Amino acid sequence: MASSGIPIIHALLCCACLLIPATGLSQRQLSHKHVAFFVFGDSLFDVGNNKYINTTDQRANFWPYGETFGFPTGRFSDGRLIPDFIAEYAKLPFLPPYLQPGSNQLTHGANFAFAGAGALDETHQGKVINLNTQLTYLKNMEKLLRQKLGDEDSEKMLFDAVYLISIGSNDYLSPYFTNSSVLQFCSWKLYRHMVIGNLTVVIKEIYKIGGRKFGILSLGPLGCVPAMKAIKKPGTGECIEEASEQAKLHNKALSKVLHKLQNKLEGFKYSMFDVYTTSEERMDNPSKYGFKEGKIACCGSGLYRALVSCGGEGTKKEYELCNNPREYVFFDGVHPTEKVNQQLAKLMWSGTHNITRPYNLKELFA
Numbered sequence: 001m002a003s004s005g006i007p008i009i010h011a012l013l014c015c016a017c018l019l020i021p022a023t024g025l026s027q028r029q030l031s032h033k034h035v036a037f038f039v040f041g042d043s044l045f046d047v048g049n050n051k052y053i054n055t056t057d058q059r060a061n062f063w064p065y066g067e068t069f070g071f072p073t074g075r076f077s078d079g080r081l082i083p084d085f086i087a088e089y090a091k092l093p094f095l096p097p098y099l100q101p102g103s104n105q106l107t108h109g110a111n112f113a114f115a116g117a118g119a120l121d122e123t124h125q126g127k128v129i130n131l132n133t134q135l136t137y138l139k140n141m142e143k144l145l146r147q148k149l150g151d152e153d154s155e156k157m158l159f160d161a162v163y164l165i166s167i168g169s170n171d172y173l174s175p176y177f178t179n180s181s182v183l184q185f186c187s188w189k190l191y192r193h194m195v196i197g198n199l200t201v202v203i204k205e206i207y208k209i210g211g212r213k214f215g216i217l218s219l220g221p222l223g224c225v226p227a228m229k230a231i232k233k234p235g236t237g238e239c240i241e242e243a244s245e246q247a248k249l250h251n252k253a254l255s256k257v258l259h260k261l262q263n264k265l266e267g268f269k270y271s272m273f274d275v276y277t278t279s280e281e282r283m284d285n286p287s288k289y290g291f292k293e294g295k296i297a298c299c300g301s302g303l304y305r306a307l308v309s310c311g312g313e314g315t316k317k318e319y320e321l322c323n324n325p326r327e328y329v330f331f332d333g334v335h336p337t338e339k340v341n342q343q344l345a346k347l348m349w350s351g352t353h354n355i356t357r358p359y360n361l362k363e364l365f366a
Helices: 011-019 027-033 082-089 131-149 151-160 169-177 188-209 226-232 241-264 275-284 338-350 361-365
Strands: 037-041 109-111 162-166 213-217 269-273 356-358
Touching (some): 037 131, 082 162, 109 131, 131 151, 131 188, 169 241, 188 241, 241 269, 241 275, 269 338, 275 338
Parallel strands (some): 037 109, 162 213, 213 269
Antiparallel strands (some): 269 356
């Protein structure tokens, strides 16, 4: 949704990390020195793919996005996202955007995530790289890996890899923000079944390619993000309970599906991270986690600084920017600050099994 005892990254060093593809490993090094990392999802995980598609209206390649980096990178935050921290913990370099020119030989993995993407093809259709298309990118990459590494090493790489997925928020939010009529023709229950069904199909397809280890994010309290409150319940400070309830029901149903997959598919392992509880705690009790503000965004305009105007690139050119993103839970009306991303990434990596179950990501990368 798009940040410090965290040091500010020097622009030149950051540029080198972001723009130089991770290539040049020998087959022996590839097979034995690291676990590859593949990332799918939406703007919570998009490290800049949005910069390379002209049809999208969801971009973060302008100031003040990236201000903690020192320059905009296409990330919907002031700095790093969860996949950046997970890569660091796994002793991998930053994964550049898959669509970045020259990034088609990624021996450490790839980041396919795209802002606005949903599990359903119809979510922001024609404007985003949806989950099914991201899966196609992985399949294309599999062919390249077989050519580069040979069948045996490429199969081992895909088998050992960890596949991290954050998807679904846009599917549930888009009916509130667009003129979608989908809920006139189906119930929330059927809609939820379609969202989870599409995600399940993609997981099974990755399994067929060789993937065995999956990190899955639950949905957060969607009705409580500043943009939802500002647009749908202005002035009340109240959450849109229906949206948050749909997120809870999604999380419950998805947990059951993942458990069934683990019982059905040989070697299948997963880590499901509780974004709902961890995000809600920081929004409701910011000082407990080192923040001053949990309900107003750092960057934007209007009520809660929640209008989608951070950077002034939309229809509204004026916006406000806080002095210190580290004091805020939200950077804009939907996306967390780098500091939140780091806290959640740490919990995903080595958290206890009451918030990341049945494994944490460190156990999957081991």
